[in-house]
Amino acid sequence: MNVAQQNILDHYHYPEYQGSLEKPSHTATCKNTTCGDVLTLTLEIKSGIIQKAAFSGEGCAISQAAADLFIEMIIGKHMDSLKEYTKDDIVKLIGLELSPNRLKCALLCLETAQRATKSEI
Amino acid sequence: MTSQFSLKKDFPIFVTRPDLVYLDNAATSLTPSCVLKAMDDYYSSCRGTVTRGVYQISEEATSQYESVRERTAVFLNTKPEQIIFMPGTTHGLNMIASGLRDDIKPHHTIITTALNHHAHFVPWQRLVDPDHFFVCPLTDTLGIDEDFLLTHIDENTFLVALPLISNVTGGRIDAPSLTRKIKDINPRTLIVLDAAQAMLNESVTPEDYSCDFLCFSGHKMYGPTGIGVLWGKTEALSLLEPFVVGGDMITEVTTTHTTYRALPHRLEPGTPNISGVIGLGAAIDYIGNLDLSQLHNHKHGLIAYCFDELQNAFGDDITIFSDPGNITSILSFALKGIHPHDLAGYLDTHNICVRAGNHCAQPLHYEFLGIPATTRISVGAYTTRADIDFFINKTKEARMLYQKPTV
Numbered sequence: 001m002n003v004a005q006q007n008i009l010d011h012y013h014y015p016e017y018q019g020s021l022e023k024p025s026h027t028a029t030c031k032n033t034t035c036g037d038v039l040t041l042t043l044e045i046k047s048g049i050i051q052k053a054a055f056s057g058e059g060c061a062i063s064q065a066a067a068d069l070f071i072e073m074i075i076g077k078h079m080d081s082l083k084e085y086t087k088d089d090i091v092k093l094i095g096l097e098l099s100p101n102r103l104k105c106a107l108l109c110l111e112t113a114q115r116a117t118k119s120e121i
Numbered sequence: 122m123t124s125q126f127s128l129k130k131d132f133p134i135f136v137t138r139p140d141l142v143y144l145d146n147a148a149t150s151l152t153p154s155c156v157l158k159a160m161d162d163y164y165s166s167c168r169g170t171v172t173r174g175v176y177q178i179s180e181e182a183t184s185q186y187e188s189v190r191e192r193t194a195v196f197l198n199t200k201p202e203q204i205i206f207m208p209g210t211t212h213g214l215n216m217i218a219s220g221l222r223d224d225i226k227p228h229h230t231i232i233t234t235a236l237n238h239h240a241h242f243v244p245w246q247r248l249v250d251p252d253h254f255f256v257c258p259l260t261d262t263l264g265i266d267e268d269f270l271l272t273h274i275d276e277n278t279f280l281v282a283l284p285l286i287s288n289v290t291g292g293r294i295d296a297p298s299l300t301r302k303i304k305d306i307n308p309r310t311l312i313v314l315d316a317a318q319a320m321l322n323e324s325v326t327p328e329d330y331s332c333d334f335l336c337f338s339g340h341k342m343y344g345p346t347g348i349g350v351l352w353g354k355t356e357a358l359s360l361l362e363p364f365v366v367g368g369d370m371i372t373e374v375t376t377t378h379t380t381y382r383a384l385p386h387r388l389e390p391g392t393p394n395i396s397g398v399i400g401l402g403a404a405i406d407y408i409g410n411l412d413l414s415q416l417h418n419h420k421h422g423l424i425a426y427c428f429d430e431l432q433n434a435f436g437d438d439i440t441i442f443s444d445p446g447n448i449t450s451i452l453s454f455a456l457k458g459i460h461p462h463d464l465a466g467y468l469d470t471h472n473i474c475v476r477a478g479n480h481c482a483q484p485l486h487y488e489f490l491g492i493p494a495t496t497r498i499s500v501g502a503y504t505t506r507a508d509i510d511f512f513i514n515k516t517k518e519a520r521m522l523y524q525k526p527t528v
Binding site: 001009012013033034035036037038058059060061062063099102105 | 460461462463466469477478479483486493494522523525526
């Protein structure tokens with residue numbers, strides 16, 4: 001197993017940001033219909049800055065670990081920066097070559113986060 | 122005991138990929154050389170259109186095309202004019218639903234089941250209001266609840282949509298008995314059977330069922346993609362308003378009106394999938410030359426073996442969503458500690474193809490099994506016991522890798 005694979009498994013087994021914020025300002029849930037992954041993100045955004053974030057849901061190691069890594073990356077960033085992230089950023093974050101179907105699992109966090117920014121509670 | 126029956130030599134993909142372990146036959150089957158050759162011969166020797174050319178290669182193509190209709194009719198023990206060629210099961214079911222749309226009245230109800238694939242669910246769901254659409258639940262052994270089904274049949278039941286074999290559990294329904302019971306209650310209720318998973322698991326003869334329509338796909342029975350068959354009773358097919366209109370299916374078009382040809386051409390507009398039909402004919406001939414009873418026993422034996430091996434390997438940590446008393450060639454399961462997509466991804470690194478997800482059966486997974494995804498394996502004529510053993514061993518490895526370490 002290479003370092004990237006071990007990193008994914010570590011984030012899958014011991015996620016830092018799994019859960020749900022008590023008072024989120026933004027939230028969204030997205031599904032990956034191919035494999036049944038479900039991801040809910042809760043965000044606390046103040047003055048445009050992402051202060052806190054958490055994810056919950058069910059899914060494969062890639063989808064869950066990607067969510068954990070993604071949250072780690074976006075905390076402290078301006079919410080507008082979420083619009084700028086692309087597929088390539090997520091692939092770089094994961095560090096693994098992914099087939100098109102596995103890529104959908106990895107990108108679920110990005111889709112959910114971008115949708116969450118449009119859904120202020 | 123499983124037999125040594127294996128037809129790998131007939132399937133050229135095993136020359137290109139000798140290590141391939143293909144366990145996704147419920148999604149699509151592999152293609153034997155004879156089917157590829159039949160389609161290639163058409164393209165290289167009589168590549169003309171059908172039914173409308175007055176030149177030799179067109180007449181040859183037409184003769185081959187119509188010959189497949191006749192061979193398909195023999196295969197199903199029915200009449201050629203009851204065979205409609207179309208792109209596949211999904212298309213056929215939609216042809217029926219669209220063709221009957223104008224016959225639906227506000228009081229009508231439609232009944233489907235928890236085992237139905239989306240293609241045999243959504244076309245019916247959108248024909249009636251939600252309170253006129255009933256989904257038959259499951260029994261403890263993952264069969265359909267006949268009592269629920271039969272108590273919901275009344276004079277308003279327009280249509281019942283049933284699968285012959287579930288694409289998730291692999292369980293077969295007792296179609297001859299069940300369809301007769303439905304017709305005994307309301308002879309006018311139309312019955313539509315999805316035979317997509319059944320064609321290589323039993324001898325399908327539509328007249329044995331009290332059904333009005335039956336659909337299947339060529340690509341799940343060693344034929345090419347993009348071709349399938351809609352079978353119907355003549356009076357039932359006559360009810361269908363053509364889903365698509367165009368060339369070749371008309372007798373007369375004026376600036377004020379159009380009249381259609383007789384069946385089956387009325388429901389086959391435009392230039393058809395000629396090579397697909399010819400390939401389907403070769404697949405039917407190929408299947409016809411096999412010992413079908415041996416083929417069925419081989420596949421059912423492999424799945425029964427796989428069921429036992431999974432149960433032995435994982436005990437209480439595995440839930441197999443298939444009834445050991447109703448085994449065909451498909452089995453789905455959930456294994457504690459590893460998501461189906463991770464398992465399928467790991468197996469893929471060892472050239473093992475399995476399906477992970479909800480297999481286009483979301484109501485079954487989410488609302489009846491209470492699980493978002495399963496791993497499905499489905500075997501074919503070329504699957505061997507060694508393939509199953511390899512799959513079991515790699516599944517054990519994958520689980521060791523993915524399950525959370527105990528502290």
